[in-house]
Amino acid sequence: MARQTGNTTPPLSNDVFQPLVAAALYVVEVLAPHVTELQQELQEMVPNRPGRNNRERPDWRVEVAQAIDRHIQEADPFDVALDHVVAERLADGWGPDDPLLRVNLISLAHETGRHAFHYTWLPTLRGHLEKAVREVGRPKPRWLLMVASQRSRWAAGSS
Numbered sequence: 001m002a003r004q005t006g007n008t009t010p011p012l013s014n015d016v017f018q019p020l021v022a023a024a025l026y027v028v029e030v031l032a033p034h035v036t037e038l039q040q041e042l043q044e045m046v047p048n049r050p051g052r053n054n055r056e057r058p059d060w061r062v063e064v065a066q067a068i069d070r071h072i073q074e075a076d077p078f079d080v081a082l083d084h085v086v087a088e089r090l091a092d093g094w095g096p097d098d099p100l101l102r103v104n105l106i107s108l109a110h111e112t113g114r115h116a117f118h119y120t121w122l123p124t125l126r127g128h129l130e131k132a133v134r135e136v137g138r139p140k141p142r143w144l145l146m147v148a149s150q151r152s153r154w155a156a157g158s159s
Contacts (some may be wrong), residue, residue: 063112064125068132070111077136079104099133100126 071078081089082103094101105117117150 001003008027060112060114060118060121061124064108064121065128067108067111068125068128072132072135078133079106079107099130103129103133 011017028073040070081102085104089098089101090096100122105119105122109115109117
């Protein structure tokens with residue numbers, strides 16, 4: 001028996017192909033224009049953070065330092081790192097007593113509108129971050145902060 005080369009997938013039958021194409025056309029022709037409008041409305045509603053939608057973004061050193069300073073000024077503990085991130089850091093040689101071990105650095109980067117925290121930044125920011133952790137305390141899980149906030153509302157008589 002001769003071995004077949006090239007595409008060996010059989011073509012779709014019309015009873016499958018036609019509804020598939022109809023659904024794709026519906027998405028492109030009917031839904032897409034509305035999605036585009038909603039996306040534009042959302043961009044108008046969201047404040048234009050420094051560097052967002054423009055080319056004049058400040059240096060990461062400035063933005064991340066400002067985010068750290070905001071935590072200090074507002075006495076706002078940093079978000080806690082997920083357990084698997086802590087495990088990865090320990091595997092990468094971080095000490096178990098490292099004050100930044102449980103700090104969620106990605107969340108800090110998100111506060112500046114960035115998608116990631118680059119670990120090459122850490123040597124530059126470590127001193128500032130450690131000072132901030134000393135001043136605002138250890139990071140607390142966000143769910144714990146939400147529970148405390150809800151308890152305060154219950155105590156005040158509102159829900």
